[in-house]
Amino acid sequence: MGGQQSRQKHVALDDPESKYVIPQNTHKIKGLSRYMSAKADHDRIVATRGWDKHDENMQSMQMLKGLFKNLDPTVMKAVGDIRGDIQLSFKYDFKRQLLLIKVIRCRELPSKDWRSKMSDPYVMVRLLPDTNRQGEKKTRVVQQCNNPTYNEIFAFQLDELELMDMKLLVQVLDKDIISRDDVIGEVIIDMNTFKFKENPVHTAWYMLNKETDLSITGEIDITVAFQMPQSLFVTIHRATGLAARDEGNASDPFVKLTIPGTSVLYQTQVLKKTLNPEWEETFEFPIALEELEDRFIIFHVVDEDVSSSNDSLGQAIVDLKDFDPDRGMHGSYKLADLRNTERIRSKWFQRITAEEFSEALYAHSMSKQPSFIFQNQRTGKRVNCIVSS
Known part of the structure; x- marks a missing residue:
């Protein structure tokens, strides 16, 4: 496997565990939420007097308010509209x-x-x-x-x-x-x-969770092999019996795969108009031997749609707890809608939160609101975000 040349499409991700560790303080975050609610009420009054910045400020305030609710589970336990x-x-x-x-x-x-x-x-x-x-x-x-x-x-x-x-x-x-x-x-x-x-x-x-897609069908066929000192090779061979999402009873499938705890997301080629695609693509993850028993691989089969958002064709999780580095493993795994599983929810939530945090900081650096969170340096150009621990 070591001599095999892998075809890889690499998408870099910021590691939320290392770069976006946000210290939480429940008391201060709740106080921040109350302040932002009062600020939003003030903006509505100002808007009646013809201020053009009203809509921009309201959107920025709501973005940051939602962000801090997501960061602190004591403020809101669920993400988005799915709660209860x-x-x-x-x-x-x-x-x-x-x-x-x-x-x-x-x-x-x-x-x-x-x-x-x-x-x-x-x-x-x-x-x-x-x-x-x-x-x-x-x-x-x-x-x-x-x-x-x-x-x-x-x-x-x-x-x-x-x-x-x-x-x-x-x-x-x-x-x-x-x-x-x-x-x-x-x-x-x-x-x-x-x-x-x-x-x-x-x-x-x-x-309560999001609605589960019970129309998902099919399996994904993969091989996993390990090479010292720290190379885990994952080969995606094919998928069979996928659900049709496009006209003509077909789909345009590709696969995303990741191992939580690493900072990469791989993606196969898109194969057009097929429910039984064959990729034969191999990807390498840098993982030490002693870490294998605590790792798992998430496969997400997706239907590409150029005119609207992509459709999910299902996920599969392969646990490496019992993986034998000397023998490797090969098998077919049934696809299902696993969005509500704890493993996928925690991984996707971390990545989405990191992305929202970056977007929120950018939006507020432009409007410089709320003023007590963002302070200008003496040069008047750089902006600091103050988050108390």
Whole structure:
């Protein structure tokens, strides 16, 4: 493998663990958020007097406010509009072979109606796979409420063996009488995690995630090899059975791959109009032998779209915990929508936060607002950002 010449497309990333370590102070960050809210109110008043800088200042203030909320989980635990929790209770009736699901309540749901700052939420539950065609079941709609209570029970007929292979899809939706109902968030629960014979009733809160793309199909075929002193070679051979995203029942796939903890992101070539692409491209990661057991590889298959944003064709995670450096490894891994897994969320969140931080600093260096965060040097040209620890 050492003599093999690798074809690489390298995209450099700033390492968030080394360059963007932001010390957090909950008290000062909350104080900063309160100040920025007051500043935003002031800007609205000023805007009525005809100041052209109003829109620019408001956007800058909101950018920085959102940034600090993301940096401190005590201020906001979720990124973007996906937040909130749902409380569910589960029981299995062995005599009647019924899975009983109680939808109790939701809390801290985001607002979908910008005028009322509220939503009209309801909950939908469905078994996956729905082999018995029992369909989806829905709660009532609670009007204008971000903390709705339901206390509704639904029953699914299935035997004990079927139960172990089932997943439960739980979606919280916002009712819209004009267009398609919006998905506020969802959670997918493996039924095999419950031990109903040992504990008849399971009740818990579940954090809502982004909507999962259940249309993803296919597998990715890869080989991993190690060469001393610190070269990990990852070869992407092919993918098979990908989902079609373009007209003509095809896609234009390429693969992004990274190993969290490294500062690089690789990408294969884009292959046009195929659901079974073959790349045969090899990439090298600088990783020491003793670090392998703590590493994993993230593969993301993407459909290129030149007219709009690219579409995801699925992800796969390959854990190197049991990787044998002498023998290497080769295998096919099933693709799925893994955006809500802790590994991918933490990696993508770190990178996005670092990018947002850089953009926020640039925006505020231009407007020099808020004034107590940015101070001019004596030369009047350079700008410092003051972040207290």
